[in-house]
Amino acid sequence: MQGLGLGDPQFCLVHFEAARKLLSSKLSSAVIEAWDADLLSLYRIVAECVVFNFATMLPLYRTKDLSMPWASASFDGLSSFDCLFYENDGQQSSSTSPFFGGFYRLWNLMLRSTVLHHRIVLNEVTEPIAQELIDMADSMKIELDDTEKQIHLWEVTRPRDSSLTKLYKAQHFLNLCATRIYLCKILNNTVTAQCVEVQREFAKAVGHMKLEEHPEQRSLSLRWPLTILACAASTDQDFAFLAKIMDDIASTVIHANSSMLKSARQTLTMFRQRGPDVAQLQQGISTTLDFVLEPRLLGLAPSLTS
Amino acid sequence: MKGSKSKSGCVTCLVRRKKCDEVTPVCGHCRRLTLKCVQREHDTPVPAADRTALTMTSLRAKQLHIQPPVSPGHPRFRSELEKKVSQESPALLSGFLSRIADPAFHSVQSIGRFCIQSEVVREAVLAYAAYIRGQEDADAYRHCVKSYQSCIIGLRDASIRQSPNQDLAMTAILFLGLLEVSG
16 A cells, blocks of 8 residues: 555556455355356456456566566466356357457467566576477467467357457457467567568458458557557558557557557657667667567556566 | 244344344354354353353453444445445446447446445445546545555455455455556
């Protein structure tokens, strides 16, 4: 309570970590089938809030600044929450609709990507650890492929021309492709926006956004994936397309996310026009895609820099 | 015609003058209100020295941690604003919802129920509502800070973090976290 600074993203992580512990304790001791549907909705909201906020806020912190057990080998990717979102056969529940606007699995994968990045930075890369991290990355790639299939499968069972179907597909591909680009950069920090794999995913995401439906405004879930895609834009035309969407969303979402979107957009615009400044070069930023590993350098709120 | 008095109901219900359902080891009233259920020993004459234990005053003096009776079991609303926000709380998260979110998320009745049951949840919901609705209003911001602080104090009470109150603590913390996200 000292220096109570409302709106500090660091406090949000503290709160959601406490929520995580309470929910995990609850899930480990109770039978999910005994809950009523309304209580289950509340638990899903809590779980999605935890995973979503960790997935989108943790990249803003340097590994050494984190006191939470995210970088430790015991972190299980919040698998204790799976029972809220998956049927017994491992398939995502058809009755689980996104709260913030994304597959739960995608947020989980995005969070695990950040954990992987922190572990790579934190640990000396001895052979056993390197192999373990490679296995983690391979597992995540398989899950991303499976999630893409599920998006297509979901679409088949819905009215094709429905605006909600289009929106669902566009937003999920935005998140999916952004996560793949993020993971690609984590595994090879020399990758640039011109890399074939990055361009393939970028084209897929933007293609869906242009053909299907523009992302909905006031959606918090789009800030981080949009930022990743903006960093991966190789042409000015592509960047201008994403910058317009970022501006539209920044004008409607609430404060912290709005300022983050605006800062990211402005920093990337200046970088594209003038190249990296001395401070950015010192932090290892020489291309736009490098910001993906150091998003705090996109000019974020002072409370986040340390 | 008056009903016969129970001879085996718990002491807590006896003191509170409630009809005990005589469930052991914890009766229904005590379980619902998280009171200490003090069972009577049957057919055992109460020693004179212990007879004084059967009053609220002496129970508190003996630090048996029996909560004073409340009716109907939930804390009262302290203001009309508190009552209004609590009533509106099931739909308070709609600002975060995506158009493609399940309709069930638009009104989560559990939140309203927890607001009624717990002052800590109410404080958290009040803080969040005050912050969201009055970001340009200094009075609303002050109200938000005050509610936030009260909620944190309430959460420091270890009992709220233990079963069966974990849902209450979790709901309160959810709103505090969302308040920070909204900042």
